[in-house]
Amino acid sequence: MIDQNNVNLLLDTFSKSAALLKIGFIDITETSEDTQKSISNKTYTDTFPFVNTEVLVEKEEVIKNKDSTLTLMVQSENNTIHCLLIPLIMEKNIDGYVIAQKHTPFEEIPTELLTFIKDVAGIISLAQIAQSSNQKYKDELINMRNMQAKLFPKFNTVKELDIASIYLPVELMSGNFLDARHLDENTYQIVACDVTGYDASSTFTGAAIRTLVTSFSSKKMVPSALVELIMDRLKKMISGIHALIYLTVYQIDTSNGRVRVSSFGDVNTIYYSGKQKKLADLSKTQIGQDLSKRNMAKDIFFTLEPGDAILYYSNGAIHATTEDGSSQYGLGKLAQHYLANIESPSIELAHEIADTIYEFTNYSPLEEDILMVCIKRM
Numbered sequence: 001m002i003d004q005n006n007v008n009l010l011l012d013t014f015s016k017s018a019a020l021l022k023i024g025f026i027d028i029t030e031t032s033e034d035t036q037k038s039i040s041n042k043t044y045t046d047t048f049p050f051v052n053t054e055v056l057v058e059k060e061e062v063i064k065n066k067d068s069t070l071t072l073m074v075q076s077e078n079n080t081i082h083c084l085l086i087p088l089i090m091e092k093n094i095d096g097y098v099i100a101q102k103h104t105p106f107e108e109i110p111t112e113l114l115t116f117i118k119d120v121a122g123i124i125s126l127a128q129i130a131q132s133s134n135q136k137y138k139d140e141l142i143n144m145r146n147m148q149a150k151l152f153p154k155f156n157t158v159k160e161l162d163i164a165s166i167y168l169p170v171e172l173m174s175g176n177f178l179d180a181r182h183l184d185e186n187t188y189q190i191v192a193c194d195v196t197g198y199d200a201s202s203t204f205t206g207a208a209i210r211t212l213v214t215s216f217s218s219k220k221m222v223p224s225a226l227v228e229l230i231m232d233r234l235k236k237m238i239s240g241i242h243a244l245i246y247l248t249v250y251q252i253d254t255s256n257g258r259v260r261v262s263s264f265g266d267v268n269t270i271y272y273s274g275k276q277k278k279l280a281d282l283s284k285t286q287i288g289q290d291l292s293k294r295n296m297a298k299d300i301f302f303t304l305e306p307g308d309a310i311l312y313y314s315n316g317a318i319h320a321t322t323e324d325g326s327s328q329y330g331l332g333k334l335a336q337h338y339l340a341n342i343e344s345p346s347i348e349l350a351h352e353i354a355d356t357i358y359e360f361t362n363y364s365p366l367e368e369d370i371l372m373v374c375i376k377r378m
Helices: 007-013 015-020 053-059 111-129 135-150 200-216 223-237 286-292 315-319 330-340 346-360
Strands: 025-032 035-043 070-076 079-090 093-102 161-168 177-182 187-195 245-253 258-264 269-273 278-281 300-303 309-313 370-377
Touching (some): 161 346, 200 223, 200 245, 223 245, 223 258, 245 309, 258 286, 269 330, 309 330
Antiparallel strands (some): 025 035, 070 079, 079 093, 177 187, 258 300, 269 278, 269 309, 309 370
């Protein structure tokens, strides 16, 4: 049974996502004995000609006990309305639906994202409609975060490279992710995504980017072209994006150490030369500065020689503040501790830096996720 007293929390949670997807109307229905009853709804566009749920049920028998995300098209006065039905599954039973309506087809959204919306809707409804003190629902949220963490790649199959990552989340929802894959026998690609905010909108944006990375990555798609294509498709898919996005793509030729890097926003990468025993901040190169302006796409080229390393860091790492909020950890400290531990294996190096961040904050709660990737050529 859906708690009608708190159901508006669910509608408010979807507000940002509704704007991104150009949704005009969302209705929450409750299922009882094969019937559906509207218990609360919200119009996101004042003039949107929504289809009343009771009318929709009469016209479309497909709603009954449908346990997967479904799209359909109905007529409202002189308008064609496209609907997205997301089941709210609690205790393995369908207790109701989120029904979203808009003018343009939902089929424009990749199938993977429809599935993701369904999963997020289920988790949000469990967490926010339920009493916050109920441990069972807290466990559901933790399970979702654990599933997200399990999607992070394993690097033990990459020859000639020692790669490790670390992810320190601050909230149960996030659009941040790390993707890695072989594009061919010698080309290995790593994509790091840092999305500001910790709500349904940011989580959806991160999921959309991950789907586009999966769809368009190939040996022929160099990092700058991949970044440009992803951002172009993302704008068309969910126009009016409110979250600030940082996307960095690395392609490494494991046979000779040749690296191509591009980003949308700051490249957030420190390069270490084993021969010169020095660090170089790729964000301070001319191309790195151009990339931070978000109005072009280019590639940075360099070669990882044996003993060289690169470190990717999300903004959360350098934005970590002291307990009283008076100062930030900053890039200077990050580079200092990176250099001090450069001889350590990648996993130990990443953990050492994380430890120094926690010490700096006196182990107080972080305000942003921390994502780091260390890549060393052996």
